[in-house]
Amino acid sequence: xxxxxxxxxxxxxxxxxxxxxxxxxxxxxxxxxxxxxxxxxxxxxxxxxxxxxxxxxxxxxxxxxxxxxxxxxxxxxxxxxxxxxxxxxxxxxxxxxxxxxxxxxxxxxxxxxxxxxxxxxxxxxxxxxxxxxxxxxxxxxxxxxxxxxxxxxxxxxxxxxxxxxxxxxxxxxxxxxxxxxxxxxxxxxxxxxxxxxxxxxxxxxxxxxxxxxxxxxxxxxxxxxxxxxxxxxxxxxxxxxxxxxxxxxxxxxxxxxxxxxxxxxxxxx
Numbered sequence: 307x308x309x310x311x312x313x314x315x316x317x318x319x320x321x322x323x324x325x326x327x328x329x330x331x332x333x334x335x336x337x338x339x340x341x342x343x344x345x346x347x348x349x350x351x352x353x354x355x356x357x358x359x360x361x362x363x364x365x366x367x368x369x370x371x372x373x374x375x376x377x378x379x380x381x382x383x384x385x386x387x388x389x390x391x392x393x394x395x396x397x398x399x400x401x402x403x404x405x406x407x408x409x410x411x412x413x414x415x416x417x418x419x420x421x422x423x424x425x426x427x428x429x430x431x432x433x434x435x436x437x438x439x440x441x442x443x444x445x446x447x448x449x450x451x452x453x454x455x456x457x458x459x460x461x462x463x464x465x466x467x468x469x470x471x472x473x474x475x476x477x478x479x480x481x482x483x484x485x486x487x488x489x490x491x492x493x494x495x496x497x498x499x500x501x502x503x504x505x506x507x508x509x510x511x512x513x514x515x516x517x518x519x520x521x522x523x524x525x526x527x528x529x530x531x532x533x534x535x536x537x538x539x540x541x542x543x544x545x546x547x548x549x550x551x552x553x554x555x556x557x558x559x560x561x562x563x564x565x566x567x568x569x570x571x572x573x574x575x
Contacts, residue, residue, distance in 0.1 A: 361391040379404040382471025384413035404429040410458030454489035476515035485570040533557035
């Protein structure tokens with residue numbers, strides 16, 4: 307389990323203490339709060355929020371050491387189960403900025419406008435792309451693009467943690483906006499960035515879902531890379547997914563679900 311693991315039975319909310327002053331939290335499960343957050347001098351939210359409960363009230367009452375802290379929201383991608391806690395945070399009046407990749411901005415704004423009547427100005431949107439560094443107080447997070455689950459999926463490097471959202475899945479990667487061959491370059495780039503920083507660092511991947519309670523590590527990325535290359539070469543067979551229409555491939559703990567195309571040429575037919 308991650309260090310400092312704790313669980314709130316009502317909200318299914320995990321708090322991970324990174325140090326005496328830094329926290330990462332990930333709600334999941336039936337309460338559908340679903341967010342991963344850092345706490346510095348500001349609050350930074352990355353990954354999951356789906357808003358069936360009051361996320362800000364819970365954070366203020368149970369997590370924030372400074373109840374008047376300003377908030378920065380960092381989004382790994384545009385999907386509803388990762389963004390619908392945002393209105394609760396905006397209502398606090400503490401949000402300074404909301405960061406998202408430009409390729410996912412339209413989808414985010416569409417959902418925010420449709421369900422909550424919120425605009426880009428309300429969200430205080432800031433674009434982030436590969437190579438950017440986001441500074442929160444004295445802390446820094448590095449942005450790496452990993453398109454595939456969505457065109458604008460990103461991950462955030464912070465010390466020996468990587469917040470991945472759904473970019474590489476949580477055991478199961480849902481390939482929503484790419485095919486295996488178009489996903490490979492981004493995945494190889496992600497792995498290269500891991501090795502470039504320090505190949506000896508045992509990074510812990512804080513993924514967007516909690517389907518697998520075992521910690522994810524760089525070994526999982528290696529398995530995903532083997533899987534993607536194996537599918538492209540034809541070494542790893544494609545099967546049919548049993549829970550919903552689509553196809554599937556797997557290698558050890560890495561799996562890919564294909565609701566649409568396995569290869570990009572299928573879209574050209």
